[in-house]
Amino acid sequence: MSLYIGREASKLWKRICAETTTEINLLADNWKYILGGLIFQYIHGLAARGVHYLHRPGPILQDVGFFLLPELGQDKAYISETLFTTVFLSFVVWTFHPFILKSKKIYTVLVWCRVLAFLVASQFLRIITFYSTQLPGPNYHCREGSKLARLPHPQSLFEVLLINFPRGITHGCGDLIFSSHMIFTLVFVLTYQKYGTKRCIKQLGWLIAVVLSLLIIASRKHYTVDVVVAWYTVNLVVFFLDKKLPELPDRTGGASLLLPLSNKDKDSKTREENHKLLNGNSVDPADWV
Structure with missing residues (x-):
């Protein structure tokens, strides 16, 4: 064993x-x-972060999926x-x-x-x-009254370039x-x-x-x-x-x-080429590479 x-x-x-x-x-x-x-x-994450600064919470839009599917909570x-x-x-x-x-x-x-x-x-x-x-985000953290619904204006370029992964990705708003x-x-x-x-x-x-x-x-x-x-x-x-x-x-x-050929593959390939030569068949030059 x-x-x-x-x-x-x-x-x-x-x-x-x-x-x-x-x-x-x-x-x-x-x-x-x-x-x-x-x-x-990263650029995609940066763009999603940027649109969060533009997001303005508001009433949730009428949506057929919201009528048909119960809210999970x-x-x-x-x-x-x-x-x-x-x-x-x-x-x-x-x-x-x-x-x-x-x-x-x-x-x-x-x-x-x-x-x-x-x-x-x-x-x-x-x-x-x-x-x-x-669009006004339907997610819970994007609704009116949530602290995350609006992002305060950035104080520096570094703050803009910092995506705040993963929270900045999972709690974004506006990228719908x-x-x-x-x-x-x-x-x-x-x-x-x-x-x-x-x-x-x-x-x-x-x-x-x-x-x-x-x-x-x-x-x-x-x-x-x-x-x-x-x-x-x-x-x-x-x-x-x-x-x-x-x-x-x-x-x-x-x-x-x-893929690099193993010794077994090389021997098999050599025997095949020798078999072709013994039978009078020409070997494709590409096969010798």
Whole structure:
């Protein structure tokens, strides 16, 4: 038993080392896209913080979702946040699964390049939208009488640049149309829909997206229009950008050219080339690279 465990541990370590080498090479080629996407996450947070200064609390707008869905209450607002956090962490873990599991359909760096491209495009449209018109926030901390409904004018540039994470993100007001939570959720679900392998998880992902939409409205964190606009905007953004971005190399068809060949793979490749030569077949020069 100990011998078997040691052998499997050695295989896992070799797999992790091989994947790490591959991903580092990919990161060296694509670090600008990753860095740009991460910087824009800060810009998006900065924009959401900025619109909070413009927010003016007022009467909650008439909303069909508020009529149909009972209000969960302030003490149950954690339910939607817990579900969203579960989706976020699950997706992150899935993108790193090639380091551990044998199934290698995706490259972590390349997947995150696409995900960040989808997020940046959707968040850019979101910033334009919520700065165009500021609606009175339906969330509890955005209503009249709450100390957080209005932010005092900043006293310095440093105060503006300080997002106050995470409280400044979770207790923002004015950044309504459209929902940021739904942007992340739909981008993650659509990405797994294309590159995931488990059909049941794909179906579960869409179900969770619908449930999260209802919970966001029931928690009064967003108006129904914020969720509805997110559904068709994010889907359209992903649909059009997906056609423009280079497709990921498929790793299910065998060993990838990006992965270093093991001694066993090299010996197998050499025997195949020798077999071609013995039968009078020419060897493709690309195979010698």
